[in-house]
Amino acid sequence: MEDARLVQDFLGGNHQAFNQLVGRWQDRIHHFAYRYFASSDDAAEITQKTFIKAYQKLNTLDDVQKFGSWLYRIANNLCLDELKRAGRKRSTSLEVLKVAPQTQLETPADGGLIRSEALVLLHKALLQLPNEQRMVVIMKEYEGLTFKEIAEILDESENTIKSRLYYGLRALKKTFDSWNIKKEVFSYD
Amino acid sequence: MTKDEARILFMDYIYGELNDTEKQELELFVNQHEDLKLELEELSDTRSLLQHLPVQSPAEQLVMMEPEKKSTSTSEPWWKGLAAFLSPQSGFGRTGFAMATFVFLFFVMGAFTNMNISNGDNGFSITFGEQPPVQTGYSAAQVEMIINQVQRENAQLVNEIVLAAQEQQEVQFQQTFASFADYLNDQRSTDLELINIGLTSLEETTYDRFRQTDQVLGEIIETVSIK
Numbered sequence: 001m002e003d004a005r006l007v008q009d010f011l012g013g014n015h016q017a018f019n020q021l022v023g024r025w026q027d028r029i030h031h032f033a034y035r036y037f038a039s040s041d042d043a044a045e046i047t048q049k050t051f052i053k054a055y056q057k058l059n060t061l062d063d064v065q066k067f068g069s070w071l072y073r074i075a076n077n078l079c080l081d082e083l084k085r086a087g088r089k090r091s092t093s094l095e096v097l098k099v100a101p102q103t104q105l106e107t108p109a110d111g112g113l114i115r116s117e118a119l120v121l122l123h124k125a126l127l128q129l130p131n132e133q134r135m136v137v138i139m140k141e142y143e144g145l146t147f148k149e150i151a152e153i154l155d156e157s158e159n160t161i162k163s164r165l166y167y168g169l170r171a172l173k174k175t176f177d178s179w180n181i182k183k184e185v186f187s188y189d
Numbered sequence: 190m191t192k193d194e195a196r197i198l199f200m201d202y203i204y205g206e207l208n209d210t211e212k213q214e215l216e217l218f219v220n221q222h223e224d225l226k227l228e229l230e231e232l233s234d235t236r237s238l239l240q241h242l243p244v245q246s247p248a249e250q251l252v253m254m255e256p257e258k259k260s261t262s263t264s265e266p267w268w269k270g271l272a273a274f275l276s277p278q279s280g281f282g283r284t285g286f287a288m289a290t291f292v293f294l295f296f297v298m299g300a301f302t303n304m305n306i307s308n309g310d311n312g313f314s315i316t317f318g319e320q321p322p323v324q325t326g327y328s329a330a331q332v333e334m335i336i337n338q339v340q341r342e343n344a345q346l347v348n349e350i351v352l353a354a355q356e357q358q359e360v361q362f363q364q365t366f367a368s369f370a371d372y373l374n375d376q377r378s379t380d381l382e383l384i385n386i387g388l389t390s391l392e393e394t395t396y397d398r399f400r401q402t403d404q405v406l407g408e409i410i411e412t413v414s415i416k
Contacts, residue, residue, distance in 0.1 A: 015253070015255040018253055019252055019253055022250075022251050022252070022253060023250065026247055026250065026251050027246055027247065030245075030246065030247040031244045031245075031246070034244055034245055035242065035244065040245050040248070043245070043247070044247060044248065047247060047251065048251060051251055051253065052253075055253055118241075119241060119242070119243055122238065122239070122241060122242050123242060123243075126239075126242065137239070140204060141236065141239050141240075142242070142244075146206065147200070147201070147204075147206060159197065162197055162200040162201070163197070165200050166196060166197070166199065166200055166232075169232050169235045169236065170232075172235050172238075172239065173231050173232070173234075173235045176235065176238060181238065183234060183237060183238060186238075186241050
């Protein structure tokens with residue numbers, strides 16, 4: 001069943017339809033917030049708040065076909081609110097500095113260590129981007145949204161989004177070069 | 190196509206949002222410019238590096254609990270339902286309802302307490318209970334009493350003024366006599382001092398003359414003896 005149909009069902013009084021929407025979108029919103037903050041706790045909190053807000057405001061959604069974009073907009077605003085509230089300017093979190101998960105599979109000992117460190121640095125590099133560039137990079141690179149969808153979510157023009165992405169990738173390239181992160185590090189796969 | 194336009198298309202290109210024609214056109218243009226070609230490769234490499242970023246899935250599945258619906262059970266007293274039905278729901282309505290209730294209670298209480306609202310020369314006034322009789326003028330006895338009181342007060346006032354004037358006059362006389370006595374004393378002292386100075390001067394003059402006379406007589410005697 002499509003999201004739009006579930007939204008309509010929920011608005012028609014079917015509470016379980018919303019839980020189905022949660023089941024569909026929880027991972028994506030959690031991943032989005034995790035990549036933004038590099039913190040599981042923050043990601044869980046943002047995800048929870050996003051769905052609570054969506055539950056309360058779903059009747060204000062004009063176009064049920066755009067539920068996904070609308071949900072990302074809520075999550076994005078909550079991420080920005082969290083940044084303002086916590087006043088966090090940290091370039092990385094303690095969690096990022098731990099050994100990265102899901103990465104040390106069947107790799108030689110030394111190679112695995114280098115790879116883990118490189119993964120930590122990847123996240124640190126992403127966290128060093130300005131918020132608006134980081135948001136666009138995450139939405140495009142990891143969430144797979146189109147430029148049009150991102151422009152709608154962030155209420156900007158498509159060219160602005162492309163420009164932010166371009167400068168974001170350029171900045172990441174510089175950071176990777178300065179930290180000596182190369183493709184070869186991940187070639188153990 | 191300019192280089193800047195090509196750079197904007199880079200984003201569409203590396204994320205596969207160009208159609209075939211645009212893609213071929215961009216590739217043709219990029220192949221003619223080594224710097225753009227290098228830049229595009231770098232962006233693609235950066236993208237491929239980002240693909241390795243790890244992610245964590247949520248620890249638990251969220252479930253939204255359905256809020257409890259408002260029950261219509263008969264356990265609530267009937268008057269609560271009636272009150273809820275009669276009381277307005279909006280903030281504006283509640284405010285208006287509260288004001289109307291206050292006005293109503295005000296007049297009901299006024300009726301029980303003989304409230305009287307009046308607006309006279311002295312301003313707006315609200316009184317409760319029996320009203321005092323309104324006095325429109327003075328009786329002859331009251332007028333006589335007032336006149337007598339005014340006369341007494343006037344006599345007392347005049348008496349006080351006279352006494353005060355007498356006291357002030359006495360004080361002024363005493364001050365004048367004291368000043369005159371001081372003046373006489375000063376004058377006397379001055380005269381005595383002048384007399385003393387005169388006598389001293391006379392004494393000195395007399396002494397000088399005696400001395401001069403003795404000196405002249407001495408010279409005469411000496412002159413006569415020599416001759």
